[in-house]
Amino acid sequence: MSVDPFPSQGAFAKELEVQFPLLSDWPSYKTAKDYQVWRESPPLPARVTYVIDKEGIIRGVIESETDMELHSREALKIAKDLA
Amino acid sequence: MPLKVGDAAPEFALRDANRNKVSLADFTGRKTVVLAFYILAFTPG
Numbered sequence: 257m258s259v260d261p262f263p264s265q266g267a268f269a270k271e272l273e274v275q276f277p278l279l280s281d282w283p284s285y286k287t288a289k290d291y292q293v294w295r296e297s298p299p300l301p302a303r304v305t306y307v308i309d310k311e312g313i314i315r316g317v318i319e320s321e322t323d324m325e326l327h328s329r330e331a332l333k334i335a336k337d338l339a
Numbered sequence: 340m341p342l343k344v345g346d347a348a349p350e351f352a353l354r355d356a357n358r359n360k361v362s363l364a365d366f367t368g369r370k371t372v373v374l375a376f377y378i379l380a381f382t383p384g
Contacts, residue, residue: 257353257374257375257376257377258376258377258378258379258380259378259379260379260380262354262356262358264379264380264381265355265356265380266356266357267380268356268380268381269355269356271381277355277356277359277361278355278356278380279351279353279354279355279361280353280354280355280356281353286351287349287351287353288376290349290351291341291342291348291349291374291376292340292341292342293341293376300378300379301376301377301378302341302376303376303377303378304341304375304376305373305374305375305376306341306342306348306372306373306374306375307371307372307373307374308348308363308366308371308372308373308374309371310366310367310368310369310370310371311367311368312347312348312363312367313345313346313347313348314342314343314344314345314346314347314348315344315371316344317341317342317343317344319341327375331373331375335371335373338371339371
């Protein structure tokens with residue numbers, strides 16, 4: 257999910273050929289705020305990945321501004337453990 | 340500070356690039372959800 261408007265999300269999804277939804281939190285940024293990843297200065301979300309189980313409980317929180325591999329690797333690991 | 344392990348995930352209802360609504364409730368009781376916040380399209384990660 258990002259704070260992009262829909263047109264840029266669509267172009268990005270097409271370029272990546274993604275198989276999962278890219279969601280837009282624009283223009284209210286409510287979800288980023290609810291998940292406490294919103295920063296006011298600069299007004300952008302932190303790079304955080306959550307893994308949420310079937311009951312709606314958070315089972316994983318991955319935080320790194322620089323290591324994007326870590327996000328996918330850890331999220332996949334936690335999701336597999338929950339399966 | 341982000342939410343913590345064990346916290347209840349806040350409900351969300353957002354639209355995807357095709358304007359279809361996607362909410363957390365769509366997956367409750369059915370699937371694990373990976374929710375990744377990233378900054379802007381065309382940026383790595």
